[in-house]
Amino acid sequence: MSKFDPIRPFYDAEANAAIKQIIDEPMLEAMMNFTFPNDTENHWKKQMLHTHSLRDFQINFIYPALQKVLEKSSDxxxxxxxxxxxxxxxxxxxxxxxxxxxxxxxxxxxxxxxxxxxxxxxxxxxxxxxxxxxxxxxxxxxxxxxxxxxxxxxxxxxxxxxxxxxxxxxxxxxxxxxxxxxxxxxxxxxxxxxxxxxxxxxxxxxxxxxxxxxxxxxxxxxxxxxxxxxxxxxxxxxxxxxxxxxxxxxxxxxxxxxxxxxxxxxxxxxxxxxxxxxxxxxxxxxxxxxxxxxxxxxxxxxxxxxxxxxxLWPSNYIAYDLLNDCSTFSNFYTEEEKNSFTKRLNDKVDAKNEFLVKNFLAMYANPVVNQNQLKIPEK
Structure with missing residues (x-):
């Protein structure tokens, strides 16, 4: 027993036994079907059951899953x-x-x-x-x-x-x-x-x-x-x-x-x-x-x-200008980007609720405020 047992990750020697505990979990199956849509369940399970280190688990399963997330949900x-x-x-x-x-x-x-x-x-x-x-x-x-x-x-x-x-x-x-x-x-x-x-x-x-x-x-x-x-x-x-x-x-x-x-x-x-x-x-x-x-x-x-x-992305500059009712950073975004962000704002919060609108915009605008405090060139 180690005093770190309550908080530590698995040791490599424990990895395979841990995998066997979750190999039939529906959530793991959903994760692997998303990550390897063209693979069979039998194949990825066989690979996973032959995994004996945290690094191998991360590289062979977590890393590909993350790449799929980036592909599906980001630019x-x-x-x-x-x-x-x-x-x-x-x-x-x-x-x-x-x-x-x-x-x-x-x-x-x-x-x-x-x-x-x-x-x-x-x-x-x-x-x-x-x-x-x-x-x-x-x-x-x-x-x-x-x-x-x-x-x-x-x-x-x-x-x-x-x-x-x-x-x-x-x-x-x-x-x-x-x-x-x-x-x-x-x-x-x-x-x-x-x-x-x-x-x-x-x-x-x-x-x-x-x-x-x-x-x-x-x-x-x-x-x-x-x-x-x-x-x-x-x-x-x-x-x-x-x-x-x-x-x-x-x-x-x-x-x-x-x-x-x-x-x-x-x-x-x-x-x-x-x-x-x-x-x-x-x-x-x-x-x-x-x-x-x-x-x-x-x-x-x-x-x-x-x-x-x-x-600082266009969303940050747009939020700052909308929050402060100005066009200080209008050179950093296009009208199309502004319309897209405004649509997101309206889809996410009630436009009639001034408090929600203000806080939603501040969430994106504060990095602009903080960076400007440093008096460094804009990115």
């Missing part, structure tokens, strides 16, 4: 910045978070194609309570973050996750992906929560917990969807927040978000790797600031990198 995946990453090197990728499954899956797809170390990735345990999804996530090298904890239980859980991340990066040379804050960004205003960074330092054994960041390669990542497939599904939570009410999810809400994120229309997608923060981290660590101040400074640096690397 292509575009990338930038991956050339700065080195083979056989572990990185801690911290990214903005828009989609439950796709954000980390798309990053791993790019890492695989470019011959780089794929990640073990954080996922909230609220998303994998269904037995099939739990097993599938562990086969896809996810580690679980326990949700809904407080007090001592939250601290102990956070410390365990921190130790697992340290082990992955420093002892196993395995890259790690985590979002910049708990949960997905609902309003398009991507920001790094200091609590996530503090969690990462909990397993550091030196007197200065911030030293952890000097031992690793921290890489901020920007993920940009031209259309957010779950945009309308994020509205109820924003309404509750505006009313200062506690938002309670419906029973199948996470699963619905997961499916809509996978199959919903995205148009173009861009992933930007924004370099390592080795220099910035050294500068912050040399200062006389306390840990809290250092973490705040690091969060600001990560934010600026993610904002600057965010690919």
């Amino acid at each position: 292509g995946l575009f990338t930038g910045g991956f050339e700065v990453l080195k083979p056989n090197t572990a990185y801690l990728f911290i990214s903005n978070h828009r989609d439950i499954i796709l954000d980390t899956s798309l990053l791993n797809s790019c890492l695989y194609e470019k011959g780089l170390v794929m990640t073990t990735s954080a996922i909230g345990d609220n998303l994998i309570r269904q037995p099939f999804l739990h097993i599938l996530s562990k086969l896809n090298r996810n580690f679980a973050i326990r949700r809904g904890l407080s007090g001592r239980a939250l601290f102990e859980s956070s410390k365990l996750v921190s130790e697992f991340i340290h082990k992955s990066l420093l002892k196993e040379n395995r890259s790690v992906w985590t979002a910049q804050k708990e949960g997905r960004t609902k309003d398009g205003n991507d920001s790094t929560h200091k609590g996530v960074l503090k969690m990462l330092t909990l397993a550091e054994e030196s007197a200065n917990p911030f030293d952890f960041f000097e031992k690793i390669n921290l890489v901020p990542v920007s993920i940009s969807y031209e259309y957010d497939p779950t945009d309308a599904l994020k509205m109820p939570e924003l309404i509750a927040k505006a009313r200062d009410e506690k938002y309670v999810k419906s029973e199948n809400e996470d699963f619905l978000n997961l499916l809509r994120g996978i199959m919903g229309t995205k148009k173009r997608i861009h992933i930007q790797v924004n370099g390592t923060l080795n220099h910035e981290i050294r500068e912050i660590n040399r200062s006389e600031a306390n840990l809290g101040e250092k973490l705040s400074q690091l969060a600001e640096v990560i934010d600026s990198k993610i904002w600057s690397g965010y690919k």
Whole structure:
């Protein structure tokens, strides 16, 4: 028994037995029929039952499934910045978070194609309570973050996750992906929560917990969807927040978000790797600031990198102009693109509900606002 058993992915030695547990699951069959429409059930099952490692499962089944999702629901995946990453090197990728499954899956797809170390990735345990999804996530090298904890239980859980991340990066040379804050960004205003960074330092054994960041390669990542497939599904939570009410999810809400994120229309997608923060981290660590101040400074640096690397699509510029009743960015989109986005807006929310319209537009406009704060050339 290992203390990491409650949260870790499967070991390679466990992969085949795990596959046998789900091989006859209707959800797996649907996934494989979608991925390999011209293949027979007998053939893909035979292949899967001869799989004995997580890497083989990811490459032979998850990767083709993702390519089919991109083919069916997007206008292509575009990338930038991956050339700065080195083979056989572990990185801690911290990214903005828009989609439950796709954000980390798309990053791993790019890492695989470019011959780089794929990640073990954080996922909230609220998303994998269904037995099939739990097993599938562990086969896809996810580690679980326990949700809904407080007090001592939250601290102990956070410390365990921190130790697992340290082990992955420093002892196993395995890259790690985590979002910049708990949960997905609902309003398009991507920001790094200091609590996530503090969690990462909990397993550091030196007197200065911030030293952890000097031992690793921290890489901020920007993920940009031209259309957010779950945009309308994020509205109820924003309404509750505006009313200062506690938002309670419906029973199948996470699963619905997961499916809509996978199959919903995205148009173009861009992933930007924004370099390592080795220099910035050294500068912050040399200062006389306390840990809290250092973490705040690091969060600001990560934010600026993610904002600057965010690919602004016509949808972002259109939303900004509509929200502010202006034509400031009209050179960045066509009338046809504006009409298409406006139709999506009207299809997704009630045009008479000013609050919903405003928040839907802000979701797309906030990346423009954030990038303009940096006073960098428009993309």
